[in-house]
Amino acid sequence: MEKTEMLIPEIKLIPSPTTEEAKAAVGYKWNDVAGTRHKLGGEPTGENVEIPSCVMCKQPMTCYATIDSIGDDYDLADCCVINVFVCLNCGTTSSQIDQAHA
Template identity: 70%
Template sequence: MKEIPEIKLIPVPETEEAKAAVGYQWNAIAGTRHKLGGQPDSTSEIDYPKCEDCSQVMTFYAQIDSIGDDYDLLDCGVIHVFVCLDCGTTNSMINQCPA
């Protein structure tokens, strides 16, 4: 498994509708935890999945945070995306992160 260096991502909503969708009225951290690489943020230990095609441990590729109050993922959860850099197979799951 190869670790990707952590690269923070900052959302840039381009329309008024998108600007209104971003953010939480009651949580200042949720919606700001988007990133590529590094280690997944989580309130519990995450077992990295194994590739269904070659059985190798997959690489953590990205973390996509909840967007805002109207598009919340399981109480401010994030989507963790894993990839097999050999096969191109992906796996994703929703987890809770520290807020």
């Protein structure tokens, strides 16, 4: 029987900068959504997401986290996110950068 992707319950992450420099780095002057899409689990975020298969054991990988762009000074290719995938069978990881809207 072929294993299917497992969905981890979505856990929203809220940035909590601890220094003045970090506080100044967070957020966008022109976009209220970018920088707010950090999370653990749930469906991967993005327009062209493809659930990868593990390169080691060929099983479907699970979205473990979505990391959003930080702010104007640390933007990922026009407000992209990074989806981090893990193989819960063997521990292999993979990531993808993708354009994401609201």
